[in-house]
Amino acid sequence: MNIQKFNSNRFYILSLLCLSVFMLSCEKKAHTVHINDSLTAKATLIYNDAFENDLDDWKVEQMPEGKVEIKDGKLEITDVAGCTIWQKMSFRGPIMIEYDVVVIDNGGPQDRVSDLNCFWMAIDPENSNNIFENSEKRGGKFSNYDTLRLYYMGVGGHYNTKTRFRRYVGDGNRPLLPEHDYTDPDFLLTPNKPYKIKIIAFDGIIQYYRNDILMVDFFDKNPYQSGHFGFRTVNNHMTVDNFKVYQLSATKK
Template sequence: MKKTLFCKTKRIVFSFFVLVIMLTGCAQEVKEVSIKDDLIVEGKLIYENNFDNDLADWKVEQMPKGTVEINDGKMEITDVSGCTVWLTKEFKGPIMIEYDVNIIDKGGPQDRVSDLNCFWMATDPKNPTNLFADSKKRGGKFSNYDTLQLYYMGVGGNFNKTTRFRRYVGNGERPLLPEHDLSDSKYMLESNKNYHIKIIAYNDIIQYYRDNQLLVNFLDEAPYTSGYFGLRTVNNHMTVDNFKVYQLSN
């Protein structure tokens, strides 16, 4: 009888702690997100990857001799001629994407401080239901992505001399507006520094932040409201960690 009572008590205590952990986790999944001074919305965590296990959620498109792997609890990209690492989950807006990156410069053969790039809200007009139908054909070569519809951000490109935002229209055109062609040193990269990246696609508002520095604030008259995210780089050595996606309230 005492043993049965003890087991029941143990189960109740265990269930209580499980409930507390679940409730605490739920509470941590929601936060306020400031889009602009007069617009604050709720962000609910819908995806998280800390790269503690594997790259099962990611699709690597990479030119020869590069590698993408898990190392010390981070995604580590070592690239020679071009690489896109897609998250294989499609998201519908409005969303916010956050992650931490570090551009490594410690004397390695690919330790070049350049090209902290990414795609988001990407779709393929040729294959509207399957972005990865031509994955092998693209193969990480940058020009092979010109026919996709997406937003592109290239920070510290061209040997850390340009930072550019583009809206790919899906037919090979990649317009570059003057206000999105940045060349001041404050928009470039520092080596071996942890950067926090935040991307917002909130209806027609498209934003890109680096360490709370707003680099892009674009009002899109015909916004892309769903698609895929991809890390993009070339001839570079970098790590990625603490990747999160939030659904934003409308």
Template sequence: MITYDAFVIDEGGPQDRVSDLNCFWMAQDMEHPNDLFVNSEKRGGKFSNYDNLRLYYIGVGGHDNSKTRFRRYTGDGERPLLPEHDFTDKKYLIQPNKITKIKIIAYNGIIQYYRDGERIINFYDPNPYTSGHFGFRTVNNHMTIENFKVFSLKSEEIAK
């Protein structure tokens, strides 16, 4: 489980663009599974150059804060978008100048994304990714991240 507080700033500054509170987790480069950064220069920050990574990705407030989307990148260029993971309703977009509490769960095939206590993504992955890197991905915006924490989840055994 990963938790953090994000604050997207909109005060008229040069980078104060309300868009792209994005992150990914369980990321691996399948060509180099032990080193995510080998191809960093080749990727160069261009979004489509990340398609060959295997990861879970959520783009909150993408496309100038008009869409929120969750995808499971397969590591072979495929990044399918299920209709139930494509949101345009304002309640799923970024609210600037406000602390947004994020919680991400990846446990035993359960993939969940919460924002301010509301579950936005509830996905079951029968072949879950179980290790990899976490990262933020932003595009010309101004934000802060605070209280970043990573937890190891364990199931409780019920005594019989």
């Protein structure tokens, strides 16, 4: 056999194998998501943090005496007076955010079962290109976030008596619709229970799931299309793992 031809064929076969492996890898990262009865979307993974190394991708804003650290392969938050842990990347929709979380109650000083909260699609209208311009000024104090434009979900607030969804408009107003003020025990927190959170922002469709249970299904006529995600809590002890962000694109049913 001609050696040059053999090497050429071998290179071609190896190239096909590499391409196949690449395509299989991409397929694993993309899957179909059911959003509602008339909409499904292809979800392609664009960011993933398993919290195995450091917090270089995150910006911590925290009141004194609290701690945010990587411990045992998870993000562990031990907070006293309030904190927000921002993802430094700004994501443009449509997107889906997923993560695993446990609110801890093992008798520790901050083991208060309350406030499994988060922000998403957040910007600072005063500094639309840099949400961190006023980071030190906010410092983790909850009221200092009122002037941001964002979506907010507060699960088990007020000592685990209320769950609320709000759309902050960016001027200090945080309207609360009656249908987004929950007190049903099924919408509150159980200590030490693993929760999988899923958030969808698909144009005007804003959804929040916990363990595949749809808790918020809101249509925004003027949706926020891009911004930062942040974990938010106060006087709480919890762990977070497997944070993922997916780009969504509509598919035909």
